[in-house]
Amino acid sequence: MSLVFKRGYVLGHGIADVLIENGTIQAIGDNLDGKRAINASGKLIVPGFVDTHRHMAQAPLRGLGPDMPLGYYLERVVQHIGASMTVLDVRNSLKLAAAEAMNAGVTTVLDWSAVSAPDQVDAAIEVLGQTGLRVVFGHSNPDDMRPEADAVASLGPDYLPVDVVARHIGLARERGLITSMHVGGQHGGGVRKLHDAGLLGPDVHFVHGNRLEDDEFKMLVDYGCTLTVTPVTELLMGHGDLAYRRFAEAGGQPALGVDVEIGNVPDMFSEMRAGLMAERARGTLEAREMLKAATINGAKAIGLGDAIGSLEAGKRADIVLLTGLEHLFGEDPAVIEGAVVTSVGTEDVHTVLIDGTVVKLDGVLVDHDLRELRELTLRIARRTLAAAAG
Ligand SMILES: [Zn+2]
Numbered sequence: 001m002s003l004v005f006k007r008g009y010v011l012g013h014g015i016a017d018v019l020i021e022n023g024t025i026q027a028i029g030d031n032l033d034g035k036r037a038i039n040a041s042g043k044l045i046v047p048g049f050v051d052t053h054r055h056m057a058q059a060p061l062r063g064l065g066p067d068m069p070l071g072y073y074l075e076r077v078v079q080h081i082g083a084s085m086t087v088l089d090v091r092n093s094l095k096l097a098a099a100e101a102m103n104a105g106v107t108t109v110l111d112w113s114a115v116s117a118p119d120q121v122d123a124a125i126e127v128l129g130q131t132g133l134r135v136v137f138g139h140s141n142p143d144d145m146r147p148e149a150d151a152v153a154s155l156g157p158d159y160l161p162v163d164v165v166a167r168h169i170g171l172a173r174e175r176g177l178i179t180s181m182h183v184g185g186q187h188g189g190g191v192r193k194l195h196d197a198g199l200l201g202p203d204v205h206f207v208h209g210n211r212l213e214d215d216e217f218k219m220l221v222d223y224g225c226t227l228t229v230t231p232v233t234e235l236l237m238g239h240g241d242l243a244y245r246r247f248a249e250a251g252g253q254p255a256l257g258v259d260v261e262i263g264n265v266p267d268m269f270s271e272m273r274a275g276l277m278a279e280r281a282r283g284t285l286e287a288r289e290m291l292k293a294a295t296i297n298g299a300k301a302i303g304l305g306d307a308i309g310s311l312e313a314g315k316r317a318d319i320v321l322l323t324g325l326e327h328l329f330g331e332d333p334a335v336i337e338g339a340v341v342t343s344v345g346t347e348d349v350h351t352v353l354i355d356g357t358v359v360k361l362d363g364v365l366v367d368h369d370l371r372e373l374r375e376l377t378l379r380i381a382r383r384t385l386a387a388a389a390g
Contacts, residue, residue: 001022001035002020002021002022002036003034003035003036003038004017004018004019004020004037004038005017005020005037005038005040005043005321006038006039006040008041008042009325009326009336010045010311011044011045011311011336012311012333015329016029016030017029017030017031017032018032018311018319019033019034020317021034023316023355024314024315024316025312025314025317025319027313028313042323042326043322043350043351044322044325044326044329044336045319045320045321046105046311046319046320046340047295047309047318047319048105048106048134048295048308048320048352049104049106049267049295049298050295050298050299050304050308051101051106051108051110051256051271051294051298052110052256053112053228053230053257053259054101054109054111054112054257054260054266055112055114055259056093056094056098056135057082057085057093057094057097057114057115057124058077058081058114058260059094059100059261059377060374060381060384061081061260061380061381061384062261062264062265062266063263064077064262064384064385065077066236068262068263069237070185070237070239073260077388078114080383081114082114082115082116084384085380087119087120089377089380090115090120090127091123092373092376092377092380093377093380094111094127094128095127095368096370096373096374097109097111097266098131098133098368099368101133101266102352102359102368103368103370104266104268104269104346104349105268105322105346106268107133107318107354108134108136108302108304108318109133109135110135110136110138110205110257110302112140112153113140116139116140121139121141121146124137125137125146125149133354134308134355136151136302137149137150138150138151138153138180139151139152140153142154142167142168145171149177151177151178151179151180152169152171152177152178152179153179153180154168154179154180154181156181156183156190157193158182158184158186158190162197165181165194169204173203178203178204178302179203180205181205181207182206183209183212184206184208184209184210184211184243185208185210185234185239186239187211188211188212188213188216189213189216190212190216191206191212191216191220192215195219195223201225202223204223204226205225205226205227205301205302206220206227206228207229207257208228208239209229209246210239211239212243212246214246217243217246217247217249217252220250221247221252226252226255226301226302227243227247227252227301228254228298228301229254230258230259230271231244231274232258232259232264232265232271232274235278236264241282242279244275244279244293245279253293253301255293255294255297255300255302256271256272256290256293256294257271257298258270258271269344272291273341273342275290276289276341286334287334287337287338287339287341288333288340290341291337291338291340295309295310297309317353317354318353318354318355319352319353320349320353321349321352322340322344323348324348325343347363349363350362
């Protein structure tokens with residue numbers, strides 16, 4: 001099956017056609033033909049967004065904690081939501097999270113799994129394989145690893161003894177997987193602990209990093225570790241200044257994640273904007289750097305840099321068509337790319353392709369009904385609120 005987007009403005013190329021065959025970008029150029037053609041005229045064609053840190057099963061909790069500090073969230077909410085979910089709750093929550101992601105042009109999510117009981121994990125793996133979203137499933141109970149898991153999700157050295165984190169990294173390495181963990185959201189020193197234990201490497205993906213010391217950023221870069229910042233959550237919950245600039249200045253390529261929805265919306269536009277604004281408040285930064293963070297840097301951060309994250313022949317076809325920027329198509333690419341960061345929202349996500357399959361067309365999700373999924377998950381938020389308060 002071949003598909004061609006006709007005459008869109010392709011990021012990095014200008015006005016062109018994009019030909020997709022068997023889920024792969026075959027060519028970007030002029031006069032390309034495919035079995036199915038989609039008119040992309042007036043649309044900006046960008047790589048699908050890559051969210052490298054989300055606790056997907058918490059999707060029903062949107063807006064539950066606009067004033068919630070990190071400590072309260074960790075002690076009250078995380079405990080209840082994970083433990084209280086039935087298998088059906090897990091299925092519906094993950095469907096909701098996946099549908100919200102695709103609706104917003106997010107084509108890949110690293111799910112740092114918010115559920116870890118064996119029956120929940122089995123349900124999660126099954127349902128995530130059916131949603132159409134590209135999911136890197138981070139198994140958050142590594143001692144009970146499923147062969148289908150794509151990554152090890154470790155709480156990390158701020159919350160666990162180093163020998164436990166070492167065991168998690170070891171389990172991942174046995175399987176050739178990455179380990180994804182939180183670090184530095186509340187205090188520094190976590191990276192140094194892993195460094196001193198000889199555990200750092202390019203297969204270790206960190207999230208947050210706000211309070212890390214300067215030498216810890218150097219360690220991350222020296223060992224090829226990757227880092228995701230989650231701007232909205234970190235700024236709202238008081239993690240401190242974003243690690244974006246310090247990691248970038250040390251030579252790293254920061255990625256972006258949504259993290260949790262309790263004080264957030266599930267799209268990368270909000271993350272890019274919050275990241276840009278936070279860094280602009282402290283210095284200069286080109287807006288389009290945030291678009292890189294939300295696409296190619298994200299792909300690289302979770303070991304998928306060769307497969308996704310940019311529009312190139314040979315890469316998997318994870319592609320988004322955006323409306324609303326046609327008036328800029330003659331401008332400097334820095335303006336067009338920057339405008340995706342400053343001036344676009346989920347309402348501008350016209351068409352979404354994942355692995356060559358159309359999952360959103362003309363502004364409408366193909367296989368998912370967001371309203372129905374929200375209704376199915378209503379009671380999860382209500383129950384969690386009651387339990388957290390009680
Ligand atoms: Zn997190």
